[in-house]
Amino acid sequence: MISIVRYDPSMAARWDDFVRQSSNGTLLHLRGYMDYHSDRFTDCSLIAFDSRGRIVGLLPANADGKTIRSHQGLTYGGWITGTRHFASDTMLEAWEKMAGWMRAAGFSELIYKPIPQIYHRYPADDDLYSLFRLGAQLESCQISSAIPVGEPWLGNQDARQKVRNAGRDGTEIRRSSDFPLFMEMLSQRLDEKYGAVPVHSLAEMELLAGRFPDNIRLIMAYDPSGEPLAGTIIYRMPTVVHTQYIATTEAGRRQGVFAAVTSHLLENECNGCRWLDFGTSCEQAGRILNASLNRQKYGLGGRPVAHPTLRLPL
Numbered sequence: 001m002i003s004i005v006r007y008d009p010s011m012a013a014r015w016d017d018f019v020r021q022s023s024n025g026t027l028l029h030l031r032g033y034m035d036y037h038s039d040r041f042t043d044c045s046l047i048a049f050d051s052r053g054r055i056v057g058l059l060p061a062n063a064d065g066k067t068i069r070s071h072q073g074l075t076y077g078g079w080i081t082g083t084r085h086f087a088s089d090t091m092l093e094a095w096e097k098m099a100g101w102m103r104a105a106g107f108s109e110l111i112y113k114p115i116p117q118i119y120h121r122y123p124a125d126d127d128l129y130s131l132f133r134l135g136a137q138l139e140s141c142q143i144s145s146a147i148p149v150g151e152p153w154l155g156n157q158d159a160r161q162k163v164r165n166a167g168r169d170g171t172e173i174r175r176s177s178d179f180p181l182f183m184e185m186l187s188q189r190l191d192e193k194y195g196a197v198p199v200h201s202l203a204e205m206e207l208l209a210g211r212f213p214d215n216i217r218l219i220m221a222y223d224p225s226g227e228p229l230a231g232t233i234i235y236r237m238p239t240v241v242h243t244q245y246i247a248t249t250e251a252g253r254r255q256g257v258f259a260a261v262t263s264h265l266l267e268n269e270c271n272g273c274r275w276l277d278f279g280t281s282c283e284q285a286g287r288i289l290n291a292s293l294n295r296q297k298y299g300l301g302g303r304p305v306a307h308p309t310l311r312l313p314l
Contacts, residue, residue, distance in 0.1 A: 002056070002093045004101040007045035015047070018055050018082065023122040024115045025080040026237040029060050032211045034071070036204060041073050046101065048094045056086045057094055066108040075279075076307065078115040079127045088126040095130040103314050110312040111139065116305055118146055118275045121238050136312040140285040145294065145302025146240075147276040149266060154301040159259040166221075166260035171229065173264040176220040179206050182231045186247035198245065205233065216244075219265065221257050229257045234269060241270045242277040262300045278302050285309070 007015065012031045019025035027033055034043075041062040048057035058080040060071040070077030081091070102110065114127055147153070155163075166173075176182070183202040190196045200208070209216040220231040229252030235242045243265075248258055262276070270276050280286075281294035286307075 001051040002090065002097050003049050004094075004097045005047045005049060007043065007047055007058075011047065014055060015045075015058060018058055019080060021082070022058075022080045023083050023124040024078070024120040025058070026115070026119050026240075027212060027215045027235055028074050028076070029058070029080055030212075033208060034060060034074070036208060036211075037073050041071070044068055045071075046098060048098070050085060050090075054085060055082075056090065057081045059098065063107070066106065067111060068102055068107050068109070069111045070113055074113075076113045076115050076119075078113060079124075080115070081124050081126075083122055088129060091126040092130050092133065095127075095134060099134065099312070099314055108314055110314060112136070112310045112312060114308065114310070116144070116307055118277065118305055119237060119240055131310050131312060134312055136310040139309045139311040140287070141309070142280040142282040142286040142307040143289065143294065144280045144305040144307055145278040145297035145300075146305050147262075147266065147278075147301045147303070149241075149270045149273055149276060153263075153266065154303070155259065155262070156299045158256070159262070159299050159301070162256035162259035163263045165255065166257055169255070170224040171221055171255075171257060171260055172224075173219065173221045173261055176218045176231070178220065179209065179218060179233075181228060182218055182220065182233065182245075182247060185228065185231060185249060186245050189247050200245075209233075217269070219261065219269065221252065221261050221264075223251070227251070229255065230261055232258075232261060232265075234265065236269070236273070239273055240275045240277050241265060241273050243279060246278075259300060277305070280307060 016030050019029045044061045044063040046059040047055055050056050060077045061068050062072050064072060180202060186198055215236045217234050221229045223229055228249060230248040232243045233245045235244050265276055278297045281290045283290060
């Protein structure tokens with residue numbers, strides 16, 4: 001018998017312990033990450049308990065009027081489930097109890113972003129089966145690009161040549177703590193190309209990197225004189241290294257130096273992981289594909305991973 005309880009901050013330690021031992025939880029689902037922007041979202045995360053009082057599932061979520069979103073401040077939310085005591089019929093029961101809890105609380109719909117398969121330590125797709133059973137509809141879909149670690153690199157001829165050029169030119173690629181420099185590079189590039197700003201401020205990025213130094217790292221590329229050419233902030237997950245942000249200088253773009261950064265990540269930062277994920281290449285919730293950006297990632301060896309969002313009327 002499953003019961004649903006709304007998350008309370010007093011449960012933070014139990015929540016994090018479960019995420020770390022789960023089939024599909026990641027850095028994004030730890031409370032120290034989720035709560036950095038708690039002032040922007042009304043947390044409405046849910047916890048599923050079994051009849052013995054054990055946590056068997058977590059749903060990171062926030063309330064948005066009469067809508068529950070899983071989670072509006074995260075790339076993906078989705079049910080986080082354990083490696084034991086949670087068969088597919090248990091998931092069906094959890095969904096039914098969760099839908100009942102949400103209706104009783106006055107919510108009319110759930111917007112659900114499942115955790116992509118490449119982030120699973122163990123297969124955990126029974127949430128998608130439950131959504132089908134309950135009549136959920138596809139709301140949107142975005143495409144990310146990922147490279148399998150340990151497989152032959154599918155970077156194209158141009159990318160391979162740029163890697164060789166970087167080695168010949170003496171480009172140095174290494175970890176850095178200079179977040180202010182990188183965020184300035186990133187902000188300038190986003191403003192120039194898209195008229196946009198980073199999702200995270202410098203203060204937020206430094207806060208998160210300080211909380212999770214083993215998971216959040218800055219990798220920079222420099223020319224022989226020490227001038228920055230490119231950089232990326234990576235999030236290291238149990239199965240994935242994700243490039244949260246990528247920025248290049250004009251010189252770095254001319255040289256195509258990010259191909260060498262990609263090679264460096266595969267060789268030095270992805271040990272123990274299965275995938276290097278470049279993130280999505282879509283706009284307007286997936287309705288527009290940024291074909292140029294997608295082709296750049298494809299040239300670096302990235303292949304498509306779907307990020308669907310589903311809507312469930314309650």
